[in-house]
Amino acid sequence: MNLFKSKLATLSALALAASISSASAKDTITVAMQLEPPHLDPTSAAAGAIDNVVYSNIFEGLTRFMADGSVVPGLAESWSISSDGLSYTFNLRKGVKFHDGTDMDANDVKFSLDRARAEDSTNAQKGLFKGIESVSVAGSHTVEVKLSAPNGKFLFNMAWGDAVIVAPESIENIKTTPIGTGAFKFANWVQGDKIDITRNDNYWGTPAILSAATFKFISDPTAAFAAMMAEDVDAFPGYPAPENLAQFDADSRFQVIIGSTEGETILSTNNKAEHLNNVKVRQAIAHAINRQAIVDGAMFGYGTPIGTHFAPHNPAYVDLTGNSNYDPDKAKALLAEAGYPNGFTTTLKLPPPSYARRGGEIIAAQLRAVGIETEISNLEWAQWLEQVFRGKDYGLTIVSHTEPMDIGIYANPDYYFQYDNKVFQDLMEELNNTTDPAGRTKLLQQAQRIISEDYVNGYLFQLAKLGVAKAEIMGLWPNSPTQAIDLTNVHWH
Amino acid sequence: MLRYTLKRLISLVISLIIASFVIFFVIEIAPGDPASFMLGINAQPETLAALKEELGLNIPKHERYLSWVAGMLSGDFGMSYTYRTPINQMIADRMWVSLPLAVYALLISTLLAFPVGIYAATNRGKGGDITIMGATQLGIAVPNFWFAMIMVLIFAINLRWFSAGGFPGWEKGFFLCLKSLTLPALSLALPQAAILSRVMRSSLLDVLSEDYIRTARAKGLNKRQSLWRHALRNAMIPVLTIIGLQFAFLMAGSIIIEQVFFLPGLGRLVFQAISQRDLIVVESVVMILVFSVIIVNFIVDLSYAAVDPRLRNRV
Numbered sequence: 001m002n003l004f005k006s007k008l009a010t011l012s013a014l015a016l017a018a019s020i021s022s023a024s025a026k027d028t029i030t031v032a033m034q035l036e037p038p039h040l041d042p043t044s045a046a047a048g049a050i051d052n053v054v055y056s057n058i059f060e061g062l063t064r065f066m067a068d069g070s071v072v073p074g075l076a077e078s079w080s081i082s083s084d085g086l087s088y089t090f091n092l093r094k095g096v097k098f099h100d101g102t103d104m105d106a107n108d109v110k111f112s113l114d115r116a117r118a119e120d121s122t123n124a125q126k127g128l129f130k131g132i133e134s135v136s137v138a139g140s141h142t143v144e145v146k147l148s149a150p151n152g153k154f155l156f157n158m159a160w161g162d163a164v165i166v167a168p169e170s171i172e173n174i175k176t177t178p179i180g181t182g183a184f185k186f187a188n189w190v191q192g193d194k195i196d197i198t199r200n201d202n203y204w205g206t207p208a209i210l211s212a213a214t215f216k217f218i219s220d221p222t223a224a225f226a227a228m229m230a231e232d233v234d235a236f237p238g239y240p241a242p243e244n245l246a247q248f249d250a251d252s253r254f255q256v257i258i259g260s261t262e263g264e265t266i267l268s269t270n271n272k273a274e275h276l277n278n279v280k281v282r283q284a285i286a287h288a289i290n291r292q293a294i295v296d297g298a299m300f301g302y303g304t305p306i307g308t309h310f311a312p313h314n315p316a317y318v319d320l321t322g323n324s325n326y327d328p329d330k331a332k333a334l335l336a337e338a339g340y341p342n343g344f345t346t347t348l349k350l351p352p353p354s355y356a357r358r359g360g361e362i363i364a365a366q367l368r369a370v371g372i373e374t375e376i377s378n379l380e381w382a383q384w385l386e387q388v389f390r391g392k393d394y395g396l397t398i399v400s401h402t403e404p405m406d407i408g409i410y411a412n413p414d415y416y417f418q419y420d421n422k423v424f425q426d427l428m429e430e431l432n433n434t435t436d437p438a439g440r441t442k443l444l445q446q447a448q449r450i451i452s453e454d455y456v457n458g459y460l461f462q463l464a465k466l467g468v469a470k471a472e473i474m475g476l477w478p479n480s481p482t483q484a485i486d487l488t489n490v491h492w493h
Numbered sequence: 494m495l496r497y498t499l500k501r502l503i504s505l506v507i508s509l510i511i512a513s514f515v516i517f518f519v520i521e522i523a524p525g526d527p528a529s530f531m532l533g534i535n536a537q538p539e540t541l542a543a544l545k546e547e548l549g550l551n552i553p554k555h556e557r558y559l560s561w562v563a564g565m566l567s568g569d570f571g572m573s574y575t576y577r578t579p580i581n582q583m584i585a586d587r588m589w590v591s592l593p594l595a596v597y598a599l600l601i602s603t604l605l606a607f608p609v610g611i612y613a614a615t616n617r618g619k620g621g622d623i624t625i626m627g628a629t630q631l632g633i634a635v636p637n638f639w640f641a642m643i644m645v646l647i648f649a650i651n652l653r654w655f656s657a658g659g660f661p662g663w664e665k666g667f668f669l670c671l672k673s674l675t676l677p678a679l680s681l682a683l684p685q686a687a688i689l690s691r692v693m694r695s696s697l698l699d700v701l702s703e704d705y706i707r708t709a710r711a712k713g714l715n716k717r718q719s720l721w722r723h724a725l726r727n728a729m730i731p732v733l734t735i736i737g738l739q740f741a742f743l744m745a746g747s748i749i750i751e752q753v754f755f756l757p758g759l760g761r762l763v764f765q766a767i768s769q770r771d772l773i774v775v776e777s778v779v780m781i782l783v784f785s786v787i788i789v790n791f792i793v794d795l796s797y798a799a800v801d802p803r804l805r806n807r808v
Binding site for chain 1: 646
């Protein structure tokens with residue numbers, strides 16, 4: 001009996017030791033994402049899936065976003081701005097090497113910025129580089145960028161994934177073999193299945209804690225649930241099925257990570273369409289919508305109601321939800337005032353995401369209650385881009401505008417809202433020429449008020465970032481200030 | 494036999510030419526273009542024009558059709574718009590998942606259906622037959638993705654015997670891959686097996702009531718001998734037809750199953766390519782599928798002739 005007991009004790013001690021060593025030895029991670037990147041060049045496509053894999057992991061820019069959305073030095077160690085705001089001198093970090101062993105220097109920066117703003121550039125955010133007049137090399141690690149007009153957002157723009165620094169030596173195959181300066185190196189891509197990255201041991205900064213990581217592509221929400229539950233994957237930072245988050249929350253093996261995104265989800269309105277060109281009608285729609293009901297019904301409670309096109313977590317945000325509080329009687333009165341006491345019929349074109357499809361049904365019901373009938377049609381993204389975004393052939397649509405700080409789109413009269421307001425356009429012009437933070441905040445708040453009071457669109461809610469991960473994983477970004485799954489600080493507890 | 498083969502071959506070539514024409518022009522008129530999909534909503538108009546130029550989307554449709562067909566004849570499908578990798582390579586990689594999956598599913602469904610169908614036919618009207626008929630009715634009615642989800646729930650989430658999906662890659666070992674294809678193959682195979690066993694049963698029942706079977710029995714063969722020597726072979730023609738159709742279905746129809754089990758197969762490639770308007774990939778994959786369906790039908794035609802010698806001289 002004694003012998004048996006001691007054996008048992010040894011066994012359990014062994015088992016314990018084994019489990020401890022296996023836990024501490026775990027330094028790899030499998031991260032799932034819903035969409036597969038088409039290729040891995042963040043400077044020539046809009047796909048967020050590309051940035052998810054490469055942003056900060058493989059590629060870095062002059063500046064970069066932190067998890068809280070702040071912009072900090074990246075490959076540029078420091079910079080100075082001329083007093084007229086037209087000239088930026090960047091001092092680059094020394095000793096930074098690309099993954100192929102070549103040095104990162106001023107020539108690479110000039111190459112990257114010139115490539116992005118070139119005539120034949122295929123950069124999806126070419127607008128970020130529009131104000132650049134010239135880029136010149138002022139020393140092996142000094143670059144001078146001249147702007148045609150002051151731009152208070154310039155350092156912010158340089159933090160985007162579309163503005164990362166690439167090398168002329170490796171540009172040819174960047175789409176399939178990305179060579180950057182980041183803490184991870186690209187290792188392997190099995191198309192349709194996964195991408196592997198490994199730690200860059202020659203990284204200039206704090207090295208990554210994980211030795212390797214795998215991004216796996218799981219598009220179906222049911223499959224996503226199964227893969228997490230079966231522990232095939234360790235984390236799903238953009239989890240596609242809010243309906244089963246409660247189940248993960250109740251399971252001690254997992255943690256649910258809820259954060260904010262830059263996605264203002266709006267009922268985009270064609271300001272030139274019949275009926276909708278009347279501000280009273282748009283105001284009526286705003287009062288007919290019950291935002292909380294949409295957040296509860298379409299997003300299972302995740303999301304913050306908004307009253308303008310601005311992220312609530314931004315310090316410059318003004319809460320204007322009061323301008324469009326839920327008041328169906330007021331909506332009916334406004335419709336009658338506008339000359340449509342019996343309502344009217346318009347189109348509601350919905351892209352694929354569930355916030356649009358589910359939200360669309362709810363909005364259609366709420367609008368019907370005040371007399372507005374909607375003809376719903378479900379579109380694929382490619383159709384949506386062609387019909388709604390470029391063709392402007394729509395009355396209403398629902399979409400989340402995920403670009404950070406994009407209130408400037410309201411200054412473009414050709415944008416698909418077709419909102420043309422000279423006052424707003426001048427305000428944006430003034431904002432671009434303002435670099436002091438207090439002045440910018442004031443102008444931004446004024447801008448939020450204008451579009452809120454003009455009821456350009458129906459402002460619905462700020463999209464939440466929903467993530468699921470194993471309970472022991474630390475260091476994932478809770479929020480999404482830009483599209484990224486930054487793994488440089490991720491580790492197992 | 495030669496004449497028969499030749500005639501079948503000519504109809505195969507004509508089918509392929511018509512198919513390539515229809516596929517190309519039907520898919521090309523789909524709304525939406527790959528360049529604007531890739532560049533998203535902040536793209537500048539001149540960027541869009543530059544990308545269209547780079548992708549060759551400005552070339553007229555009929556010229557693109559001719560160069561696509563010419564490329565295919567030399568075994569080259571061209572480059573994917575979105576991935577910018579050769580389509581040949583993409584299809585070849587995906588084929589190594591989809592083809593084994595289809596073959597595996599077909600094997601399972603055949604191995605299940607034959608004994609079940611034979612058993613049901615030879616025990617017509619008895620308890621076993623009635624149970625089987627009921628079960629197969631259910632098998633046909635239930636969609637394969639539902640089977641897939643139920644199996645994932647039981648075997649991956651609760652029992653943890655299998656992973657919920659994914660494919661390790663053949664270099665990781667044959668049995669590991671076979672294991673990862675087992676649940677998808679089963680979920681594809683079960684509804685097919687249900688159909689096939691019903692066809693097997695009814696075809697065998699028809700044959701068993703033929704005069705020559707009675708003659709065989711009268712000659713002194715017992716039930717089992719007459720079944721194996723005469724009935725089965727003659728019952729095979731409709732069964733082979735169904736197997737041929739099923740293979741085509743399994744190649745083309747695994748799109749949903751590949752989504753449920755996140756397998757990097759052809760179905761998933763088509764699904765992604767459609768939403769990204771990577772039209773050249775869609776056209777090429779559909780063409781490959783049509784090609785394999787036509788080839789399988791060709792083989793089925795030839796095997797009719799092997800099973801039934803009368804067909805060799807008749808055309």
